[in-house]
Amino acid sequence: SNRNLPPSPLKLPVIGNLYQLRGLFHKCLHDLSKKHGPVLLLRLGFLDMVVISSTEAAEEALKVHDLECCTRPITNVTSKLWRDGQDIGLAPYGESLRELRKLSFLKFFSTTKVRSFRYIREEENDLMVKKLKEAALKKSSVDLSQTLFGLVGSIIFRSAFGQRFDEGNHVNAEKIEDLMFEVQKLGALSNSDLFPGGLGWFVDFVSGHNKKLHKVFVEVDTLLNHIIDDHLKNSIEEITHDRPDIIDSLLDMIRKQEQGDSFKLTIDNLKGIIQDIYLAGVDTSAITMIWAMAELVKNPRVMKKVQDEIRTCIGIKQNEKIEEDDVDKLQYLKLVVKETLRLHPAAPLLLPRETMSQIKIQGYNIPSKTILLVNVWSIGRDPKHWKNPEEFNPERFIDCPIDYKGNSFEMLPFGSGRRICPGIAFAIATVELGLLNLLYHFDWRLPEEDKDLDMEEAGDVTIIKKVPLKLVPVLHH
Numbered sequence: 001s002n003r004n005l006p007p008s009p010l011k012l013p014v015i016g017n018l019y020q021l022r023g024l025f026h027k028c029l030h031d032l033s034k035k036h037g038p039v040l041l042l043r044l045g046f047l048d049m050v051v052i053s054s055t056e057a058a059e060e061a062l063k064v065h066d067l068e069c070c071t072r073p074i075t076n077v078t079s080k081l082w083r084d085g086q087d088i089g090l091a092p093y094g095e096s097l098r099e100l101r102k103l104s105f106l107k108f109f110s111t112t113k114v115r116s117f118r119y120i121r122e123e124e125n126d127l128m129v130k131k132l133k134e135a136a137l138k139k140s141s142v143d144l145s146q147t148l149f150g151l152v153g154s155i156i157f158r159s160a161f162g163q164r165f166d167e168g169n170h171v172n173a174e175k176i177e178d179l180m181f182e183v184q185k186l187g188a189l190s191n192s193d194l195f196p197g198g199l200g201w202f203v204d205f206v207s208g209h210n211k212k213l214h215k216v217f218v219e220v221d222t223l224l225n226h227i228i229d230d231h232l233k234n235s236i237e238e239i240t241h242d243r244p245d246i247i248d249s250l251l252d253m254i255r256k257q258e259q260g261d262s263f264k265l266t267i268d269n270l271k272g273i274i275q276d277i278y279l280a281g282v283d284t285s286a287i288t289m290i291w292a293m294a295e296l297v298k299n300p301r302v303m304k305k306v307q308d309e310i311r312t313c314i315g316i317k318q319n320e321k322i323e324e325d326d327v328d329k330l331q332y333l334k335l336v337v338k339e340t341l342r343l344h345p346a347a348p349l350l351l352p353r354e355t356m357s358q359i360k361i362q363g364y365n366i367p368s369k370t371i372l373l374v375n376v377w378s379i380g381r382d383p384k385h386w387k388n389p390e391e392f393n394p395e396r397f398i399d400c401p402i403d404y405k406g407n408s409f410e411m412l413p414f415g416s417g418r419r420i421c422p423g424i425a426f427a428i429a430t431v432e433l434g435l436l437n438l439l440y441h442f443d444w445r446l447p448e449e450d451k452d453l454d455m456e457e458a459g460d461v462t463i464i465k466k467v468p469l470k471l472v473p474v475l476h477h
């Protein structure tokens with residue numbers, strides 16, 4: 001007690017607080033915080049973890065102590081999968097990470113700079129609408145969860161690799177989705193991380209975890225090698241595209257590096273960035289659109305209002321093609337996206353941070369090398385800052401300066417500070433355009449209208465809608 005650590009629920013020998021974490025991780029932490037306070041110390045096996053669940057504590061951690069909290073814990077077992085910190089998302093804080101983030105912002109994530117990605121987004125949306133129109137003519141229901149994962153997967157796959165899923169020689173859509181799902185699953189904490197030394201290793205060995213990890217790493221690496229080889233072959237044969245993809249740009253940068261450059265981009269960095277973009281970009285953006293559609297179907301008043309805005313502002317388009325610029329006119333649609341991000345942040349605990357030195361949060365001492373989780377799911381529904389927090393009410397953002405860009409600590413769906421999501425602009429452009437297409441062309445109804453829509457959550461790092469969203473599209477025009 002004289003170390004003035006944050007409050008902590010009762011721990012059991014060896015396992016610590018693990019026994020209290022059953023069910024959805026972010027919800028367990030939410031419940032524990034309600035009982036013990038917004039700065040909570042947990043021990044999971046041999047790992048110390050502080051969980052932050054209030055606006056004020058988040059501001060202290062991510063703003064006041066941004067520098068001390070901006071590295072990620074990198075674990076021995078999974079580090080190979082994350083390319084030993086040569087990527088962005090799991091890289092320790094330092095010169096190399098700063099350069100990689102700067103480069104990604106300038107080259108790939110700024111929507112105004114990268115116009116070619118805009119065409120990819122528009123083309124993929126047109127294709128999605130075409131398929132949905134066929135379903136609408138047949139009056140059949142569609143699995144919108146699958147449709148939206150497919151949409152974002154194709155947008156990101158084409159932006160990164162320059163190919164459609166179905167054009168590649170080395171992989172098909174299902175294979176890459178399965179592979180990335182495995183990376184996400186295996187890349188989280190393992191028993192060896194929680195129980196360093198013999199015990200954890202033994203459990204991972206017996207359960208086959210280590211073998212699976214190695215197999216998945218080899219598969220992802222082989223796939224990336226094939227795709228990189230194709231790009232290198234094209235560049236030797238001088239097959240140039242008018243729209244270079246992310247791999248083209250990174251290879252070009254590697255080629256043009258000079259001896260004296262202080263930062264040198266490597267093929268491992270390239271693989272890490274591509275892996276990150278796919279892992280961090282696809283399911284987060286798809287999840288956000290799925291939750292937005294689910295909330296709209298559940299709230300017909302909001303659905304009507306947003307569709308009225310869209311259809312009035314855009315009117316009847318001759319070629320029926322929606323362009324990205326159309327989104328600029330749609331203020332209420334933007335509020336719908338904001339409200340979705342408040343209630344359904346795709347990564348409810350952000351990505352784990354690790355303190356680099358001892359800091360104080362809300363008066364408590366947080367020792368160096370403590371894992372830090374910020375429960376933004378909890379923060380976004382804190383009744384101290386949000387009136388009727390569980391209600392889906394986009395109007396709450398009218399004349400309200402709170403935003404998702406990391407400066408308002410009342411909602412932090414993209415995190416904040418030095419490790420804030422670098423893909424915000426890309427994500428928002430993808431989500432807004434996708435929703436606009438769904439809401440302009442179609443009305444939506446439940447397959448069984450007398451049944452309530454299930455809103456149960458599932459997942460750990462990212463939180464999906466547990467039951468896939470199945471809806472019937474009805475052609476509007």
Ligand code: HEM
Pocket residue numbers: 088089090091101109276277280281282284285288345346347350351352413414415416418419420421422423424426427428431
């Ligand atoms: C709605 C969609 C998205 C959401 C909700 C989201 C959310 C997040 C969050 C919460 C973090 C951790 C931030 C922190 O720890 O403070 C993160 C990190 C990251 N995101 Fe996103 N993201 C989205 C889309 C994207 C897209 C489209 C890309 C790339 C094209 C992307 C790339 C990244 C990367 C590379 C990181 C790691 C940054 C670092 O550790 O320095 N994200 N994202």
